Amino acid sequence: MPDANQAALHGGAPVAHPHDHDHAHGAHHNPNLQHHFNDMAQQQEASTLGMWVFLVTEVMFFGGMFFCYILYRYWYPEGFAAGSHHLDLFWGGLNTVILIVSSLTMALAVRAAQLGNRRGQIVNLILTMILGAAFLGIKAIEYAGKFRDHIVPGKNFVWHEADPTGAQAFYSIYFAMTGMHALHMVVGLGLMSVILFMAWRGRFNQDYYTPVEISGLYWHFVDIVWIFLFPLLYLLGRHA
Numbered sequence: 001m002p003d004a005n006q007a008a009l010h011g012g013a014p015v016a017h018p019h020d021h022d023h024a025h026g027a028h029h030n031p032n033l034q035h036h037f038n039d040m041a042q043q044q045e046a047s048t049l050g051m052w053v054f055l056v057t058e059v060m061f062f063g064g065m066f067f068c069y070i071l072y073r074y075w076y077p078e079g080f081a082a083g084s085h086h087l088d089l090f091w092g093g094l095n096t097v098i099l100i101v102s103s104l105t106m107a108l109a110v111r112a113a114q115l116g117n118r119r120g121q122i123v124n125l126i127l128t129m130i131l132g133a134a135f136l137g138i139k140a141i142e143y144a145g146k147f148r149d150h151i152v153p154g155k156n157f158v159w160h161e162a163d164p165t166g167a168q169a170f171y172s173i174y175f176a177m178t179g180m181h182a183l184h185m186v187v188g189l190g191l192m193s194v195i196l197f198m199a200w201r202g203r204f205n206q207d208y209y210t211p212v213e214i215s216g217l218y219w220h221f222v223d224i225v226w227i228f229l230f231p232l233l234y235l236l237g238r239h240a
Helices: 002-009 018-027 040-075 077-085 089-115 118-148 164-200 210-235
Strands: none
Touching: 040 077, 040 164, 040 210, 077 164, 077 210, 089 118, 089 210, 118 164, 164 210
């Protein structure tokens, strides 16, 4: 009789129990919504903001390396120009085209996720990963050539042109910047593997595509870094 007494105390109106609201909320709960967010929009905004904050730290990281490049290039202009001449412009240009195309396929994958197009997600993610792997393969070819020609900084460094100290400084920065960029590309491929697995299982639709979107931000950032690396390392100073 406790419910009847409570109803009488409230003028005969049924009393709503807190557990009733919890059950109703659970019935409409989105399985992709984390418990600490109020709705999917808030979750998406928080995830996107988190990725942008992370990318800002990456900009500062690569910014320090770019500053080192500028400083040493000012100190050793002849060595940097000579070192740039020994980089293969064809492979560098091809890698630039590959990454630009991979940004396109990544954007198409994000769009497919927003439209709930499972096949489009899978195809474009696979294409993005193939292009990323091709980039790393070409970079491996370039690295192998540097080892073959003994122009890897260290005790076995051989240089018969002007300013060997500057040339060794150039290749030190070259390997540091391109190596760190390649490492980010490897991380990106691992990330794309996880996203591809989720897309294969049909996890993404019009209401939930945030992981694809923020992964795309990371991939575009890695591509943009190379867009700056290519002219600095391969083009500047080649006319000297």
